[in-house]
Amino acid sequence: MTDKAAGEETFISHLVELRDRLIKATIGVAIVCAALMIWPGPARIYDIIAEPMIASLPAGSKMIATGVISPFLVPMKVTLVLSLILALPWVFYQVWAFVAPGLYQHEKRLVLPLVVSSSALFMSGVAFCYYFVFGRVFKFISDFSPTSIAVTPDIENYLDFVMSMCLAFGATFEVPVVVVILVRMGIVSVAKLREIRSYVIVGAFVIAAIVTPPDVVSQFALAIPMWLLFELGLLVAPAFVRATQAPQEPV
Template identity: 50%
Template structure:
């Protein structure tokens, strides 16, 4: 009776190497976030005050935000510091992801990585800045003006943080639309003609997404949907300027 065939070690070794490399990259990514967090956690209270300023500026006199949970005054600023640490470490995190997948990429694909990381981080930060400096003042002023007589507008700090994190994420991802459009086109997944023909569907999808991720007021939805549509057009314009060469190369 013949002995059972042993698993080829040459087949398992690359898998183990990939897993070890993945673990190493994850450790470096988490370490980068942790280092940023340790550096900025002493300023957690100031960071929360900055984040809360758009709402605090429209609250009536002698009114402030409230904490309905005993530990909220401690943990909410810590959450803000963690959010800021994640954003500061985002370029380092994206680099670790690139370093893991780079060996499997072609040379022409590797050339796209640096502009992709730079544009992704810049656009995400621009989306958050747009939300903070333009959307929040208009939105909170509108809500304050709609408060019924006899009702005190006092928001819980934990709920406020959850709300602004959702808004930051929505606008940050919205501003990534040009990157997604250009990347899909350069990889040959979606040709330019399809991107141009999809405009009506993009407009509908933009307002549907805005209705999901923003408060139920028309103003907030417009301020998310319109930039999404314009950024989609920006991505299509970049693809048009690049022509169809990228699609042909990827097809080859």
């Protein structure tokens, strides 16, 4: 067999492996989605997602649906997104299983913790947003609203808001992973990151002002964790670099 033929065979085998891993990841998400469809069900899932908003409305108030199929379509979207979030560990495991055979031992020590921590941090960010941020943001908005305004949020607009906020907080909680990767790849040193700490703090508040609603509560709720997670990345990065050093690589 020629080198060219061997290379083509290897490339095809990688594509087949990638296809298999994508199928397994999709099946995992589908299984979680099917389980959520059975219990607690899309309607109950949306009710749970809507609880922080409903709690801030006057007693007896409900959301409205302006679209004909919105009462069916919106809970289904919520269920699918929740399925993907819950299946993240399985999805990331498939990514890990695909790249692991081509890695050296020290590289495996680098990738596996990042895969696990990325999944855990993203879900932590979503949970923090739901359990801590939403209740305070909605109460702030409700207290600020004039009594002459009847607040009746549309379920689609509420879903868009919830998804964008959860995505923002999930991505924000990945800051330690970003710091570790930058330091491990030699792009920037821990000392340099400490020098620019003040700029990072300002940047955190700027980002929070852009991606959150125009209220102080949600901006601080995003900016402060972003700063604290940056500090966590500075603490973890040196130990991580030492643990994933190649045998011939200087510490």
